[in-house]
Amino acid sequence: MSASTSIPYFSEDQLAGLGLTTHEVINRIETLILSGDKQQAWSAPKAVIQPGDGRYMMVALAAADDPSVLAVKTVVLNPRNPEQGLPLINGLVTLLDSHSGLPIAILDGNWITAVRTAGLSATAARHMAKNDASVIAFIGCGVQANSHLQAFSTLFPLEKVLLFGRGAVNIERLGDKAAELSLPSVACDSAEEAVTGADIVISSVTHTGDVTPFLDANWLKPGAFAAITDLAVPWGKESFSALDQVVIDDLVQEAAMPNKLMSPDYVTGDLSQLVLGKIKGRNLDSDRNAFVFRGHAMGDLALSTLVYQRALMMSD
Ligand SMILES: NC(=O)C1=CN([C@@H]2O[C@H](COP(=O)(O)OP(=O)(O)OC[C@H]3O[C@@H](n4cnc5c(N)ncnc54)[C@H](O)[C@@H]3O)[C@@H](O)[C@H]2O)C=CC1
Numbered sequence: 001m002s003a004s005t006s007i008p009y010f011s012e013d014q015l016a017g018l019g020l021t022t023h024e025v026i027n028r029i030e031t032l033i034l035s036g037d038k039q040q041a042w043s044a045p046k047a048v049i050q051p052g053d054g055r056y057m058m059v060a061l062a063a064a065d066d067p068s069v070l071a072v073k074t075v076v077l078n079p080r081n082p083e084q085g086l087p088l089i090n091g092l093v094t095l096l097d098s099h100s101g102l103p104i105a106i107l108d109g110n111w112i113t114a115v116r117t118a119g120l121s122a123t124a125a126r127h128m129a130k131n132d133a134s135v136i137a138f139i140g141c142g143v144q145a146n147s148h149l150q151a152f153s154t155l156f157p158l159e160k161v162l163l164f165g166r167g168a169v170n171i172e173r174l175g176d177k178a179a180e181l182s183l184p185s186v187a188c189d190s191a192e193e194a195v196t197g198a199d200i201v202i203s204s205v206t207h208t209g210d211v212t213p214f215l216d217a218n219w220l221k222p223g224a225f226a227a228i229t230d231l232a233v234p235w236g237k238e239s240f241s242a243l244d245q246v247v248i249d250d251l252v253q254e255a256a257m258p259n260k261l262m263s264p265d266y267v268t269g270d271l272s273q274l275v276l277g278k279i280k281g282r283n284l285d286s287d288r289n290a291f292v293f294r295g296h297a298m299g300d301l302a303l304s305t306l307v308y309q310r311a312l313m314m315s316d
């Protein structure tokens with residue numbers, strides 16, 4: 001292999017310092033989805049290893065020709081990490097030239113996962129949530145909740161944040177983040193109180209391999225939208241029958257996975273169909289909708305390419 005002797009590495013702080021906006025992230029995700037429809041970008045279903053002790057190890061792969069980039073994201077989720085003061089999920093993104101295979105850069109995978117996941121939810125929310133949504137609830141108050149609050153606060157006229165989680169520190173930290181955004185927050189005594197009171201619900205609880213469902217989609221109020229990042233493990237799956245539109249991230253990936261997010265009968269379509277206008281995200285103001293997803297490699301590629309291009313531009 002002929003490559004430069006050093007591959008640039010971008011840390012979490014460097015990536016956060018680029019100052020990308022949620023609108024830029026959404027636009028890049030949608031642009032990449034359009035490229036995918038024209039066969040100018042591609043992704044593969046994620047490869048997952050679950051050894052049975054709660055760990056979830058995965059690789060996501062996507063590539064495009066304009067710009068010519070292939071992204072591989074490798075992460076390990078370990079439910080015991082937080083006890084040791086570590087983030088639940090750690091990993092890296094490797095970027096290669098999609099024609100030559102030569103290395104381009106290595107990116108911190110934690111920041112990419114936090115921001116791209118909120119970017120995927122925000123992309124769906126733009127089509128599926130009501131524009132005047134003002135109360136947002138978080139079930140699980142960690143890294144994903146934080147990145148989703150940041151993203152959704154720029155898209156919706158939020159007035160109040162409801163919090164339900166485990167561990168006072170995380171709940172307090174998310175409350176502080178809300179305060180920084182000038183939003184009052186309320187810690188709820190039950191998940192039902194948080195869900196029933198919200199226009200937008202974000203669920204992102206720890207994946208342990210054996211979560212007992214404790215959330216019910218029937219609790220969503222008319223007009224509400226839920227972004228269900230956590231592979232729907234805390235939700236009673238049959239309760240999704242109560243919803244009007246349920247969009248998942250990628251039908252092809254879903255078909256390849258052994259444990260389905262839910263019965264295919266409840267699925268309206270996927271994110272590409274939503275962005276391409278092949279399915280509607282919302283019909284009536286009173287519809288109850290959800291975006292339920294396990295993580296789409298196109299999101300990782302979209303954000304990784306965007307940050308790399310921005311970093312190059314800023315170093316000129
Ligand atoms: N769909 C996707 O692409 C992605 C999904 N995820 C999902 O998001 C989850 C959370 O990830 P992070 O925010 O990085 O982890 P985190 O550890 O920062 O936050 C998880 C939070 O959930 C709380 N929690 C755990 N069990 C709970 C329960 N029964 N009720 C209420 N709260 C509970 C924890 O106390 C913690 O505050 C992951 O486990 C994974 O399922 C994460 C990244 C990407």
Ligand SMILES: O=C(O)C1=NCCCC1
Pocket residue numbers: 056058060075077089113207294295296
């Ligand atoms: O796609 C991702 O990134 C993840 N998906 C499931 C949980 C770990 C991270």
